[in-house]
Amino acid sequence: MSFSFPRALIFLLIAFVFTSCNEPDKYKKFIDEIDDMPKSSRKAVTKDDKSAYQEYIAFFEEVYSTMQENYYQEVRRSDFDRFIKQFDTKIYNNLKDSGKSDDYIRWRSAAFLVEYLRTDEDIFSALYPPEPAKEYEETALGKKIDLGIKGNLVNLGYLAAQVEPRSDAYIKGLREGDILTKLDDKVLLELEEKEINELLTPLIGTVVNIRYLEASTMAEKNIEVMSNEYFRQTVFMRPVKIPYIYCLEVRKFNRKTSDDLLRFLTFFRQHGPINGLILDLRGNPGGPPLAAREISSFFLPGGDDFAYFQKKGSPKMLLDVPTIPKEFHYDGPMVILIDKDTGSASELFSGILQKRGRTILMGKNSAGQVMLKSMFNLSDNSMVLLVTGRGYHPDGSYFSFDGLTPDKVVEDNEEIDIVDYAATYFVYMSMKK
The missing domain is CATH 2.30.42.10 (PDZ domain)
Incomplete structure (x- = not known):
């Protein structure tokens, strides 16, 4: 059996950021970085450079318009105008004097622009030149x-x-x-x-x-x-000392993670009962939210609301749990292992199952990064990655800025193997029945 979801024109990827913005601090930080440029760069733009300069400004307008239309927070024109003044007096000539190419000047300056217009706590929104943009998309999609x-x-x-x-x-x-x-x-x-x-x-x-x-x-x-x-394959079997308790390490989410998971669950069932399932999501940076939705179908009732995302000025984008054949469903006990690097879609998946009472979380607080990011291709084949929305539970509650709190906190300790600890938990719970 194969699971699939539509390929969106704009790829959606989960991550969480704070939503507040301290404008004076942000502006001061930006100015401090620009002030580090050599004094020789502070002359005005010359008429000889006017043609190239106008091309830069047109590109910055494209970036600004993309952010103004899609960014999850308000993007003010006054901030864009302040950036252009810095470009005129410092950024442009500093990069020009250093012998950088026109492409470099355009992309580096536009990267400055995105960094300035985004909120302080947004560590994700960024501009990528064409080659890095292609590499990022391949990595994000798990290709x-x-x-x-x-x-x-x-x-x-x-x-x-x-x-x-x-x-x-x-x-x-x-x-x-x-x-x-x-x-x-x-x-x-x-x-x-x-x-x-x-x-x-x-x-x-x-x-x-x-x-x-x-x-x-x-x-x-x-x-x-x-x-x-x-x-890429994203799911790998890990050894467990107790028979019929299984551990799967999920290193990342992509469009085929559900296929990988199905293959292992089928293999386990062919060799006897599954008395407990451990999903190790430690270090899992996530992936597309639709991948988390697909994986949820193994553990939650089909047709239930899974989560939703809210973009600025747009209606809710509701995700439901896909319906799959009953024989592929796993209703047994579960433990999900998380840590500070469990983020994005893996954090979304873990949080939804925890809130539904479907799993126990063990480990340490997760990354606190449940937000929607989208990639927008620009006219020169570069790409701007933007935080475009916030993720919510079906009941309207949002994910904590501090990440998910495990039901059982397990600190780093060489004397404790957390997989063995989780397996022992299953045995303990079965004895209590």
């Missing part, structure tokens, strides 16, 4: 473009420690434990590990011939695979 193979050199070749299940290499039969001996005409034992890793990340559409030794038989095999775009 990757390569052969999907990670490993290390051993005495026979390059040991595949991980093969991405949605990569072409996996589809063609390569598995963890297999040993790669050649990539095209390159003998891997004659290369450094860094060189091999570079060969495993060719341009999209590149076809690579792989010769390898199959782990189970040591028979030599040969396949042709293509470097393509795929969603």
